[in-house]
Amino acid sequence: MTYPPNVRTAPEHEREQSPVPATVPAPPQRGVLSVTADKVRAAATTEPGRLQIIGAVLALLVVAFGAVTAFEIADRAAAADDVVGRSQPLSADAAAIYRSLADADTAAASGFLAGAQEPRDVHDRYEKDIEEASRLLVKAAANTEASTKSGQEITTLNKELPRYTGLIERARANNRQGLPLGGAYIRYANQRMSKVMLPAAERLYAAETGRLGEDSDSARAWPFFSLGLGVVALAGLVWAQRRNYRRTNRVFNHGLLVATAASTVLLLWLAVGHTVARSELHGADVNGQQSLDVLNRARIDSLKARANENLTLVARGAVLTADGRNDKYETDYSTDMKALGEELGRAGKLADDDQGRGPVAKAVDAVSEWQGRHRTARTADDSGDYEGARTQIIGSKDSTGESFERVDDALKQALAHEQGEFTRAAKDGQGALGGLPTGAAALAALAAVAAIVGVNRRLSEYR
Template identity: 65%
Template structure:
């Protein structure tokens, strides 16, 4: 079978032959895609975008307001708890550490000075030292040693106090050794005993007492530093409290203007918690500061003056005894006067001035009465001392000795009366200080915990108040 050859068939008349589809031209290489809108890069930028979108709607704005209020109220409570905790700790240090250490340092000084006085009195009594004088010396040395151990255990972190305690620990055995040599020589009637006693007194006055005085000054300085820290104003707590209250008031005003609702219970609770916290802060710190001021002005200041008075009385008594021991062998630097008699007169002058100052500081009759008695006994002491010196200058050594260490109508009797009166005054002022300082500490004790609890309650109230508004949009 044969087929006709391929040939193009002419289109039928009246019909239009469709055109073959055109072959698309080669597309040009595609260029970079057009840049779309910029997207925020990074978490912080995305967060800002979310906040920006939230701030354009009322629910979003309310959420931001609630978060800010909660942060402000919590910050107020946290800062208050932190600042008041630090001040309460300082107040507790004043009561339980700083002031007791300062008092112990003063007792170390007094015990050492009294031991030196007792040693001189016993030496003047002759070969047979009175038992009560011997016992007084032993008790003073034991007290000083015990308080040194206590001070060493509680003065951590104070290089100055540690240095002075080391000095006292090194020289106290040397002093007691010299006193025992003086006693041994005195029992044998050897003049060398007086030399040993004077050398022991020199060790006491040039090594032990200056170190004890520096220890007392260091501990008193630490007491003052703790007192200043306890009384410092918590400025940041006050500022945050006022800011939190202002923010809460502004939000409640905004709510009223937008809803005509006078009260929002949650915001009202947050405001009440913040007001209570701020008032508690103001009242607690005011009471604590007032009590600590009272403890410092009418307690610690009086204690310092009375301690100085007692120290001067001990020095004067020791120099009075040594005047008879030396018998004019030790002169002042200019060689014109008896050294011990000159120092005794200076000590009595300082004692009189300290008693006058102590009476000014005493704020009640119970505090003034022992000071007045001490002043009267000092006047008697001066009169009896003048009589003893006149007797000694007339060549009656035994008569002068009786006027100085005798059991009745002697300067020793006057000294004991002065010392007893000063002790009563010190005990009274110590009790006044402890009471006032303890009241100041107690005024701050519960405030840190209370501020934390009130801050949590305030933050919860603020969030609940804002959520109440948010529920209206759901």
Template identity: 35%
Template sequence: MTSTVPRHGSGTAGPPVGSQPPVPSRGQRSGLAGLLDLPAEMLRGLMRTAATTPGRLSFIGAGLVALSLLVGLVGTLAMQDRDDRIDALIGHREPLAAAAQELYRSLSDADATAATVFLISGSEPLELRDRYDEAIAKAGAALAKAASDSRGIPEAEGQIGIISQQLPVYTELVATAQVNDNQGYPVGAAYLREASELLRSEILPAAERLYEINTARLVDEQDSVTSFPWLTAILLLGLIAALVYTQLYLRRKTNRVFNIGLLVSSGAVALLVLWMTIALVVQGVLVGSGREDGTEQADRLVQVRIAALQARADETLTLVARGGGGEYEESFVERFQHFAGQDGRGGLLSEAVAKADGATAASLRAATDYAAAWLDAHANVREFDDSGEHRKAVLLASDSEDERGPAMAFTKLDEELVTAIDASRQNFVDDTSAASSALTLLAPGFAVLSVIAALGATIGIRERLREYR
């Protein structure tokens, strides 16, 4: 009889009784292929979860929370950026535009004053000499300030380069003209005309272009702070739509009209929309007012003042030329009519009066009277000069104490224009500061109300989920 018990050490050991080898799951793969299948498996799991009502509610709740927090983040950053840019308008951009204005004005003032100093024979009037030196110093300071913000703007750098190179040449020509005149050499007048031509043909055009560049940048930034926050608005509309859909969905599923948590969330979003709308409308109106009553009015008045200064220089250079200054007289008429019209009560000055109010309007009305008086005085000067009484014409044109002369009328006109320009700049600062105040707490308000909306959505969805446990 043969034994069926296996001998020790012979054959192979079979599997233990009752154990079976593992059977691979259908479709399951191992290794790298299995890792690649994980996203698909997760997606199928999410789809199975979403197929149930609790699963759908969980997804809806997570989406509402995420969207609420995203609205808060984007809105907070957008409103804070807008507020910062308004502050930059007041503290940085407008002062730079004003510096470019001051550069142009100071150069024109220097030209007019240099001609007046030269016209007066004998020793130089200390007051006029100081005014010329002050105008050159102000031009240098304004140029330095404008240059501090021109890096990376090739055109602005080019204009600054022209002014920096030619301004010392201009001052040297003026000094040479004055030295020759003091010594009685007629060539001094030629040097003065050369200096004035250099200023008008190269330096002033460069200063004007620099002013235009800075003004355009100011306007661009004013536009940017009143632009519509599209991304924030789209996200808010998306959140509102999601909240409305969720409440309709819950009403259909649970037959309950109100969900306290979602009502709180909706109220927070509604308050946020109302707050943002009012704040942005008020801010836009105030920035627009600052532009119209401040920036644009100041620009208009600066143009008036520059034209007046250049007209004064033309008036004086006509006399310096001693009968050969016809081109300067033509330039005087052109510039004067540009800023004050044919009778001294029109041109840019009348436009500024029409748009002004309060103390500014009073200053401009007085300026209009002085412009008309200047025109009458200029006619008297030309009458003396054209009739051969050059000495009388010079005395009348240069005497700043004579109420009948153009010097006093011009000085009074200039003083009123300075007052009006300062008032216009202050209007810009006041209105733009008020625009910044309109955004006070809006940025943190976005953060707080969005968190409240997220919490409300969480509570509202959680209460419904408890019903399925």
């Protein structure tokens, strides 16, 4: 017979009050970074481990150097491309829109002043200017977002241009019939041009020129981060070779030597290439764009002065200044001619060669001639000789119109020269950055591989 073991069972209330044994806490979980740090510290206690760490750091430095260089120079190269292919052409188109509108207004006033039979060449010039302005507005709209400031100015000009041409056609129709209402239409058209359209065109030009300046500044910004990483990477490679020499008494490690050479080439390419690009783009701005800006404004001033000169005879004193004392168009003519003289003075100072200074000097001489002939015309008009004054203004010989054409031709020549100067310098700056992003990636990869190979050569001595 089997008996149960003699074990005393605790009463129920004693079992409930028995202490529960404490749970042993689990060891804390270690993060990946902590484990990696321990492995690195352990490796650093031996020479092979230290060599592996050095090789990894050197490879990381040269790869970072190449990647950052490729990124920064690609950004600056894109900005340089915008200067050559987008910003400056848009700025030039905006200036051409302004000039075309101002010239159309001048031609319209000249044609009206000629009488019922408008000269064919004057009519063709007006039509050509309107067509050119329309074409450039379409082109500008296609390359500009409607929500931007430039887009808003383009919208304004597109709305106003048909209204302006409609007013001109009404002025012509009345002029052919000998009705005095034509003069009112031509004056109102000029008012819309001078008060609404030309200011909008000027704001468009200012916006596009401002964008050109921003792109030029972006392209010329120093790549400080790339240069700093390059210096650090090169210093690391030199330190590694010096360390190798001190421990092994070997002058060269071929892998580290190749890595150092590749990094040096990249650093020099970066510094020299960007310096050349920066210099050329700066030259394009100073010797090209600044001169273009001044010459564009000078040409616009001459066009506005010519339109006001014509309208002085069209209005015949019917439109006065705000104080009611002087003829408005004659006053505006004087203001425009003063501005023209100032702009030509600045253009002469900015011109850096004889090809740039020559046309400006011709324009200055023609302006002086223009002012002299204008005084003669005003004397005739003030004495009651309207026909003599009109001949002096729009005649084919020894007239202010002839002097105006000389000014305009000289400014065209100067603008063409400065545009060529800008384009050459900007393209040289653009070319100085060409290939650098790709070359940076290739040289950095070569340097990284060479550094690893050089370190592995040392490691093989411990196996």
